[in-house]
Amino acid sequence: MRVTHYWRALWGIVGRELWRFVTQRERFVSALVRPLVWLFVFAAGFRAALGLAISPPYETYILYEVYITPGLCGMIQLFNGMQSSLSMVYDREMGSMRILLVSPLPRWFLLLSKLLAGVGVSVLQVYVFLAIAWADDIQAPWQGYLWAMPALLLSGLMLGALGLLLSSFIKQLENFAGVMNFVIFPMFFLSTALYPLWKLKESSILLHQIAQYNPFSQAVELIRFALYGQLNLHALIYTSAAFAVFMAAAIFGYNPSKGMMSRKGGA
Amino acid sequence: METMPTNNPTIATCIAKWRLTSSIGLKQSLSIALGSLLLLGMGCADAETVFVTLEKDNALAVLDPLAGKLLTTVPVGRRPRGIAISPDNKVLYVATSDDNTIKMLDASTFKELGRLPSGDDPETFALNPKGDLLYVSNEDDSLVTVIDIAKKQVVKQIKVGVEPEGITVSPDNQWLVSASETTNMVHWIDTKTHTISDNTLVDPRPRAAQFTPDSQQLWVTSEMAGTLMILDVKTKQIIKSLTFEAAGVTADKMQPVGIAIDKDRRYGYVALGPANRVAVVNAQTFVVEKMLLVGSRVWNLAFSPDQKRLYTTNGVSNDVSIIDLDSQTVTHSVGVGTYPWGVAVKP
Numbered sequence: 001m002r003v004t005h006y007w008r009a010l011w012g013i014v015g016r017e018l019w020r021f022v023t024q025r026e027r028f029v030s031a032l033v034r035p036l037v038w039l040f041v042f043a044a045g046f047r048a049a050l051g052l053a054i055s056p057p058y059e060t061y062i063l064y065e066v067y068i069t070p071g072l073c074g075m076i077q078l079f080n081g082m083q084s085s086l087s088m089v090y091d092r093e094m095g096s097m098r099i100l101l102v103s104p105l106p107r108w109f110l111l112l113s114k115l116l117a118g119v120g121v122s123v124l125q126v127y128v129f130l131a132i133a134w135a136d137d138i139q140a141p142w143q144g145y146l147w148a149m150p151a152l153l154l155s156g157l158m159l160g161a162l163g164l165l166l167s168s169f170i171k172q173l174e175n176f177a178g179v180m181n182f183v184i185f186p187m188f189f190l191s192t193a194l195y196p197l198w199k200l201k202e203s204s205i206l207l208h209q210i211a212q213y214n215p216f217s218q219a220v221e222l223i224r225f226a227l228y229g230q231l232n233l234h235a236l237i238y239t240s241a242a243f244a245v246f247m248a249a250a251i252f253g254y255n256p257s258k259g260m261m262s263r264k265g266g267a
Numbered sequence: 268m269e270t271m272p273t274n275n276p277t278i279a280t281c282i283a284k285w286r287l288t289s290s291i292g293l294k295q296s297l298s299i300a301l302g303s304l305l306l307l308g309m310g311c312a313d314a315e316t317v318f319v320t321l322e323k324d325n326a327l328a329v330l331d332p333l334a335g336k337l338l339t340t341v342p343v344g345r346r347p348r349g350i351a352i353s354p355d356n357k358v359l360y361v362a363t364s365d366d367n368t369i370k371m372l373d374a375s376t377f378k379e380l381g382r383l384p385s386g387d388d389p390e391t392f393a394l395n396p397k398g399d400l401l402y403v404s405n406e407d408d409s410l411v412t413v414i415d416i417a418k419k420q421v422v423k424q425i426k427v428g429v430e431p432e433g434i435t436v437s438p439d440n441q442w443l444v445s446a447s448e449t450t451n452m453v454h455w456i457d458t459k460t461h462t463i464s465d466n467t468l469v470d471p472r473p474r475a476a477q478f479t480p481d482s483q484q485l486w487v488t489s490e491m492a493g494t495l496m497i498l499d500v501k502t503k504q505i506i507k508s509l510t511f512e513a514a515g516v517t518a519d520k521m522q523p524v525g526i527a528i529d530k531d532r533r534y535g536y537v538a539l540g541p542a543n544r545v546a547v548v549n550a551q552t553f554v555v556e557k558m559l560l561v562g563s564r565v566w567n568l569a570f571s572p573d574q575k576r577l578y579t580t581n582g583v584s585n586d587v588s589i590i591d592l593d594s595q596t597v598t599h600s601v602g603v604g605t606y607p608w609g610v611a612v613k614p
Contacts, residue, residue, distance in 0.1 A: 044514070044515070054600055059335070059598065059599045059600065060560075060561070060588055060589075060597045060599055060600040061543070061560045061561060061562060061584075061588070061600060062560065063560060
């Protein structure tokens with residue numbers, strides 16, 4: 001196997017995903033509509049909800065929409081990760097997965113390529129969302145938009161890897177509703193995307209602890225700090241570790257002889 | 268007496284200034300290292316010191332606004348409210364309301380230099396441009412007391428409307444203006460004769476008054492009507508009245524108080540009390556261009572000497588917000604103590 005083989009496979013997978021992305025405009029628009037509704041409708045209703053406490057990385061008072069913007073970036077990536085997971089199941093049902101997995105290249109590389117393709121799309125969506133927020137005067141320091149890039153790549157990888165892992169469990173497309181109910185909603189609502197940890201602590205210690213250990217919270221905090229030019233080392237380590245665990249489990253899950261595939265009787 | 272802040276800009280302060288005005292680095296260490304390098308080449312302007320009266324703590328908070336840090340808190344007397352600094356920046360005047368006096372403090376050592384006979388319960392006062400006369404609103408007695416600072420003596424007491432509060436002197440030293448909260452009037456007092464020459468009826472409960480630096484306009488805020496009125500000094504008439512709106516803030520919370528107008532009369536800034544906002548008003552078109560979110564019950568405002576920053580006292584959230592005026596964004600809010608009221612800046 002030469003590097004060119006790897007490159008050709010990577011480009012094949014990423015190119016296919018990008019082609020899908022370009023041709024499915026509705027998908028792109030609908031992925032943006034969701035966070036924008038949260039930003040302009042939900043946040044508008046909760047403007048004064050945060051009360052008065054300044055928590056890092058913020059150094060002064062902020063409006064609620066400023067607070068939830070990094071959370072909504074995370075939301076875009078969370079849904080994108082799940083969307084990728086959905087398309088994996090679809091590919092499996094349609095048979096294109098079989099073509100992919102019979103490639104002589106290592107399985108981990110194929111899965112990672114698939115993952116990168118999804119992350120690329122999600123980062124693009126996040127930047128479009130941030131641009132719309134910027135136009136509405138929800139602005140971070142310009143350097144923050146540069147620092148956000150590596151943070152978004154890592155959080156996208158982590159959430160994408162989670163999607164991959166889940167897709168190895170899901171047998172049929174119909175089961176995706178379960179993913180929504182049992183993964184996306186709890187992950188999103190039990191996180192720091194919509195409310196800071198100190199606010200959660202006021203209502204429930206248990207919820208506070210769950211949110212603290214929720215990898216999605218850590219991904220959101222990583223993005224939040226990066227947007228303000230700061231590095232949240234704890235969030236970086238936590239998100240990286242979560243990515244490593246999810247990715248390893250996904251690679252295992254897609255192993256025909258050991259993982260979930262064998263139990264389901266192949267792709 | 269606690270340790271005194273230094274008058275000279277330290278490297279740390281300069282770095283802090285560089286960080287505030289340029290960017291926030293990813294790592295502090297990196298930014299400090301880079302900041303030091305830059306400073307070698309570009310030098311650093313003098314750092315200013317911000318003084319804030321703490322009504323409930325009976326103290327004066329001393330802030331390094333560029334580092335965004337509270338340097339020290341100095342006991343100053345009971346219920347300090349109004350504060351001003353002499354034109355030569357050497358003497359601080361602090362109205363200690365429950366001591367019924369205005370204290371003169373050394374602006375570097377905070378040693379008491381003397382007391383002025385302000386009358387009972389002094390709250391707001393104004394210095395004339397030369398800095399030799401001080402005018403105090405005596406709310407309970409409906410008086411304005413004129414004090415000769417050098418002699419520490421009352422020169423005159425001028426009978427004004429009920430509950431005088433806002434007080435200011437025009438930069439050309441022609442007019443002293445006193446606003447009466449209950450009479451709803453602005454009194455124009457001739458500074459040569461110390462007699463009222465004109466009165467203008469304004470919206471209910473006028474709180475603060477401020478001349479534009481060219482002395483051609485007087486801006487007055489009405490707490491109850493929620494308005495900012497612009498008066499023409501020549502005609503003494505209101506030429507414009509504007510209200511404030513912010514999404515998510517009810518109209519009853521829009522209670523304009525402190526005013527600051529920049530030297531070029533490009534922008535005026537109005538503290539909106541419980542609305543927790545500072546309004547950015549275009550001083551040419553009188554359009555409210557922006558609302559800046561600051562701490563709770565923002566009361567008084569002061570510019571940095573170069574007018575690149577604006578400092579606000581936030582009475583309920585117990586902090587001072589720092590507004591960068593180039594970008595018109597609030598960069599920091601620094602905790603100072605209980606009930607911050609007045610603010611003065613020393614270059």
